[in-house]
Amino acid sequence: MPDVEPFNYFNYFTEVEERFQQARGTALFLMSPLDWALVETWKDQGVPLEAVLRGIDDAFEKWRTKKSRTHMVNSLAYCAQAVMEAARRIENPRAEKIAESPFEEADVARYLQSAMTKLPPGFESIREALAAVTAELPSWLSRIEELEQYLTALEEKGLAILRSQASDEKLFALRQQVEAQIKPYRAKMSAADLMLTEKKFLDQRLLEGSGLPRLSLFYLMP
Numbered sequence: 001m002p003d004v005e006p007f008n009y010f011n012y013f014t015e016v017e018e019r020f021q022q023a024r025g026t027a028l029f030l031m032s033p034l035d036w037a038l039v040e041t042w043k044d045q046g047v048p049l050e051a052v053l054r055g056i057d058d059a060f061e062k063w064r065t066k067k068s069r070t071h072m073v074n075s076l077a078y079c080a081q082a083v084m085e086a087a088r089r090i091e092n093p094r095a096e097k098i099a100e101s102p103f104e105e106a107d108v109a110r111y112l113q114s115a116m117t118k119l120p121p122g123f124e125s126i127r128e129a130l131a132a133v134t135a136e137l138p139s140w141l142s143r144i145e146e147l148e149q150y151l152t153a154l155e156e157k158g159l160a161i162l163r164s165q166a167s168d169e170k171l172f173a174l175r176q177q178v179e180a181q182i183k184p185y186r187a188k189m190s191a192a193d194l195m196l197t198e199k200k201f202l203d204q205r206l207l208e209g210s211g212l213p214r215l216s217l218f219y220l221m222p
Contacts, residue, residue, distance in 0.1 A: 010102055012043050013218055019053045020076055023060040034181045035076040037200035041193060043218075047087050054090075055083030077185035080193055101144040103220060105137055111220045112137075115213040123161065123212070126154050130215075148217050155215040162206045174205045 016039050021027050031039075042052055059079035073079075101108075112134045119127050133140055133150070140147040163171075178201040186194065207214065 009049075010218055010220075012049050013039055015049060016042075016052050016056070016076070019056050020079075023056050024073060031076060032181065033204050034178070034197070034201055037204060038076055038080065038193070038197045040200045041196040042083065044196070045192075047083065048090060051087035051090050052083050055079050055086040058082040058086060075185060077182065077188060077197075080185065080189045084190065084193075101141040103141070103144075103217065105141060107220065108141065108217070109134055109137055111217075115215055118211060118213040119158075120211065122165075123158060126158055129154055144217075151215040151217060158212050158215075159203050159206065162210055162212060166206060171202070174202050177205065178202060 013036070017031055020031065020035075021029050039052075056076075056079045059082035060073065062082070063073060063078075112130050116127050116130050116134075133147070140150075175198075178198050181201070182189075182194065182198065189197070206212075
């Protein structure tokens with residue numbers, strides 16, 4: 001396969017959002033927490049960005065050919081089947097790995113420092129780990145994918161603490177919220193996507209309620 005310009009790995013979220021807005025024809029449309037959870041699910045599953053963008057285009061093309069369009073597409077979940085089909089068709093996806101950091105050292109340092117100040121009591125081990133990363137940041141930035149993996153692992157550790165602290169009643173209420181949002185699109189999503197998207201949605205709600213900061217470098221992108 002000839003060399004092609006790689007997608008910007010850290011633009012995964014913004015490129016998906018922009019393509020969905022373009023396909024929908026409403027630039028000011030804001031994706032829902034469920035939509036963001038689904039995008040994060042695809043990213044974590046390693047679904048190529050190219051497949052997601054093609055799937056969105058394919059889903060809207062099919063929708064526009066319908067004789068009766070009584071409802072507008074209001075969720076990215078409508079495109080889930082088309083995205084998975086596009087991923088299966090792409091035998092040689094464009095490279096999404098990065099050879100060097102797309103971030104300035106000062107920006108990453110501020111990002112990590114801000115995260116440390118936002119961590120509530122009980123998360124000292126994560127704060128110490130972030131401080132250690134900050135102290136050796138030039139070395140980490142030369143291994144940007146490893147840094148992203150490490151920060152994601154710390155984020156998962158924080159979420160595990162939050163889940164252990166949440167009451168059964170709170171978790172049940174959050175599950176009712178995700179069920180209400182995801183129910184109309186169950187037929188368009190695989191069992192694996194459903195399970196992971198539900199988890200991501202619950203994680204988002206737990207984070208919002210706790211004030212715990214996101215650590216992945218995806219959230220450093222403008």
